[in-house]
Structures are given as structure tokens and as C-alpha cells.
Amino acid sequence: MANTYTLINSATAGSGGVASFDFTSIPQTYTDLILTISARSSRTTGGTDGLRLEINGSSANFTYILLDGDGSSAQSAPGSSGLVAQLPQAGGSPGYTANTFASTSIYLPNYAGSNNKSFSIDTTTENNAISSYLDLIALFWSQTAAISSLSLKSTTANNLVQYSTAYLYGISNS
Amino acid sequence: MAAGSTYTPIATTTLGSAQATVTFSSISGSYTDLVLIIGGKNASSDQGIVTQVGNGSIDTGSNYSTTYLIGDGTNATSGRASSATSIIAGRMDNVASTSIINYMNYSNTTTYKTVLGRGNDGALVIQHVGLWRNTAAINTINVFNLSSVNFAAGTVLTLYGIAAA
16 A cells, blocks of 8 residues: 655754744645654743744644653643643753753644644653653644644744754555 | 655545444554554543454453543543453544554564553543453454444544554
8 A cells, every 4th residue: 555654844953043843835635744843942041941833824722731741740731822842941940951852743633624623742851950851732723724834933932953853744544 | 755664554434424433354464563543523522432452353351451641631640440341542522632542563463462542632631551461463443432422423533554664
């Protein structure tokens, strides 16, 4: 049978990093999409940074349920953004191990359909300096439009540092 | 870029009307693992998706167990069911849901079979691990909602084969 795990496009942050990874004009010919991301934030001040998803140019209409383990305890929290990952950051406190990147996989079924969209996300910020995070996220986008573009951005408007990557794959069931 | 050779669609079902159970049968043993993707919704309340497996026929005996980790937006909890008649492996509500179920090393005839399941809906995120206490190869799979709730029309279920070589 046909091979059905097809790279649609990829992006790699060059020197100085990038503000976002953008996938536009996504073909509507696949059944599902898989987005895999390796990313680190350029943030140098305190606090934490995250990675958020925008669909069709919009950051609205998202909700999520997060299940999180930090090496000490497990917790769950709801949210109303397109959060898909917590990001190691370049500086500040907490201080993350150098050269470590969050690894994230997002499964987007029926992306071209006319129903509301539900996504499955696995992500981690493993590092050797401070608490690491392992997150399972159920992300919901309450829109029926087909997905034609995806953007990934820092939740604090910082850059994604050099060598951050994103790969978009199409999955076909025929 | 050319696609990888290890994510092959075996069978897909797009429900034309509400349906309680979806069965995949006569599954080839030529892959290493199986992945079942379920995208859609059910006809009423938030429910767990369960799976039963078998060789030639579905095993409906008490030969399954499941351990799970749940987040509901407030609490993280874990639980398990043993000597059960199915494996809890996914989650579905009546709006939009995604479940990903992995049947590991499904065609070997020497070990009991492990199933890894992930459920995502508007109320819960759940990771499951299940066991079928049988060494037979899996060539038949059932999936259905708990409490006899139907999958809604438009729900898509696709079974893929993953090959190591």
C-alpha cells in the first residue's frame, strides 16, 4: 500500500532565532497532520516561557487540559490558550541546562474536516539543572474551519533560538 | 520528500451513521506494531473508549487489565482495572476528541500483548497502558465506548501498520 507519512514542510531557526515557525497553504489532501518541534526560548529574564499554537492566523478559541509531571508531583490544570509546550529558556531564573530544547509532538486528526478540532500533545523539557516537565495536553479548538495554516510562537513574544526546528507531516489513510 | 515506509493504512472507517462498535478483522501480521487513530465524537456523554482483541475472534473474557493516569484540569490521579473484559484505551466526548491507541508487537506468539492508549477530549487527558493476557497474535480488534454510547456519524477510525523494516 501507499506510504502515508509525508513531510509537508520544515523550518529551522537560523542565527538570532525566529519569532515564529509558520506553515501556510497546508494541502488539504491528507487525513491527519503531525507536527514535531524542538524549541528553546531566547528569554533571559525570570519566569517561564511556553510555546503556543495559532491556527489560520488566530490565537482565539482554544482551551486545553494539561497533565503535568515535574519530577516531584503530578498535577492537572485547564487553560484557554493554544499552549503546546513549556520551553527551556536561554537565561534568567530558572536556569535551564545549556543547549537543551523542548521536544513536542502534536497529532491533529481530521484537520481538513468541518468539525471542531481536538489535538493530542506530548511534550517535555527534560534538562539537568532544574525541574523538568513532562506534559500531556488535550488541546481543543472550537472552530469548524479546515486548518490551512499553523504558527508556533513563544507565549512571551521571545524568539525561538537558533537550531530550533519544526516539521509538519501529513498522514493519509488511503 | 518521499514518505517513510512504516506508516501504512490497513483499514479506515468513516462512520455514515452512529455506531456502537467498530471491528477491524483479518489484520495482517506483517507489521511490527499497530496504531489506531480515532478522531470524532460520540452521540452523548463523555466516555472512555475501550478495546478488545483476539485471534480469529474477539476475546470477551476477563483477560485484560489497564492502568491509567488522568488529568481533569484540577487533579492528577491514577487508577487501574484488573481481570477486566476490555482495555480502557481512549476518551471521547460529544464535541471533538482524539484517541491514539498503540498495539505493541501485536503479531508475536510468545508474549502477552501491551496496548498504549492516549485519550483527549474537552474534559480529560488520559494516558493508559493495557495488557491482554494471551500469547496469540492479534488479528482482530474491537473498539467501542463504555456504557453503550455510540460513536457519532463522521467519526473516523484508521488502523495503521508500523514496520520496523
